[in-house]
Amino acid sequence: MGCDGGTIPRRDELVRVKQKPEQKDKDAEREFRWLHCALTQQRLQEPIAMCAMGRLYSKQSIIERLLEKEKMPETSAHVRSMKDIKTLKLTPNPAYTDEDKTEGLLDTRHAPYICKLIGLEMAGKFRFVALWTCGCVMSERALKQIKGNTANTCPLCQLPYSVEDVIVLNGNDEDLELMKVKLEMRTAKRKSSKKDKKELKTEITSTAGKEASTEEPSSSSKADTAPKPSTSNNNGTKLKAVANPKRLGATNAMQDPELKRLKTDFSVAKDPKATDVYKSLFTSHKTNKEQERAHWVTYNPFYN
Known part of the structure; x- marks a missing residue:
């Protein structure tokens, strides 16, 4: 049956030992x-x-x-x-x-x-x-x-x-x-990075909007916003109209000091271009100064 002196058992055959876990192949x-x-x-x-x-x-x-x-x-x-x-x-x-x-x-x-x-x-x-x-x-x-x-x-x-x-x-x-x-x-x-790009885009958009708002209006917009002469309303009341630019220019020219001086010093009798017949119509002509009756316009009888 064994163990009768013919064989010698080993320790691992008589005692059960704890087996080591299987090692992974690295x-x-x-x-x-x-x-x-x-x-x-x-x-x-x-x-x-x-x-x-x-x-x-x-x-x-x-x-x-x-x-x-x-x-x-x-x-x-x-x-x-x-x-x-x-x-x-x-x-x-x-x-x-x-x-x-x-x-x-x-x-x-x-x-x-x-x-x-x-x-x-x-x-x-x-x-x-x-x-x-x-x-x-x-x-x-x-x-x-x-x-x-x-x-x-x-x-x-x-x-x-x-x-x-x-x-x-x-x-x-x-x-x-x-x-x-x-x-x-x-x-x-x-x-x-996304946040910086978003802020940069917002800043560029706001800057472009400010530049657009500060630009001068176009010619069409100027024409639309230009003042127009006012006319009378339904009740018959007359509104004051804007003066004509040409008329304003003529008025300003008449107020020029040099023109005023020329106007006061001007005399038809001294005008070399005027004819003698034309000059005789004015009281400054020599025939009117020597007249014996009153002038038909000024009723100035005589000149001294």
Whole structure:
């Protein structure tokens, strides 16, 4: 029956020990995150997009979920519209073939995408980042090396970016906390930009309105607002009419001092252009001064 001296039992055969939990294969988990959609758990299909937390998605799956208005999982609850994702600009790996799509050892497989700057494969062994402004993807090592020599412009497309626009792809827990802070920074910046644009538009509109109100009225408006001569009303009362401009000009000319002086000093007898017959009609003529009877107009009998 056993235990009769022929065999020696071991301790693990006599005592039941607590089994250790099954350890996850870190390499397999890393491979799955970089090759599969975070929403559907299916293999990534181009175009590939990322969310603000740096998770990778097949863009088609995001569009379908938003159109169907299905509830997003907890890890993707922040994705509410297409504005919350960014399409990535990836560089294909020339060493990637159809054989790499089959299941096998990680050491013998190639990643489908690489860093365009230094050639590192995007398989999870090296940290990769993407820029929210343009969607370009590169290794974190390459970005740090180039950033030390140039300003904050994308080394691939030369578009400017800020610190909050750098997204770590498939980051750890610390990276996720940092991505949340950057998301809040971008949201606050976007709201501030919208507010500034709205205030600027309002200011331009108000300025244009003031300029329009201060402009001189057009000729047609002047004609409409010009005073018109008034006529008598139904009761027969006469209203005072505005004087004729030509008549006003003639009156003003008659009030000129020089014209008055010429008028007082003027004499028909001294006018060289007047004829003697014409001059004889006036009392200033010599024949009238020597007359013996009164003049028919002035009744002035004689001149001394």
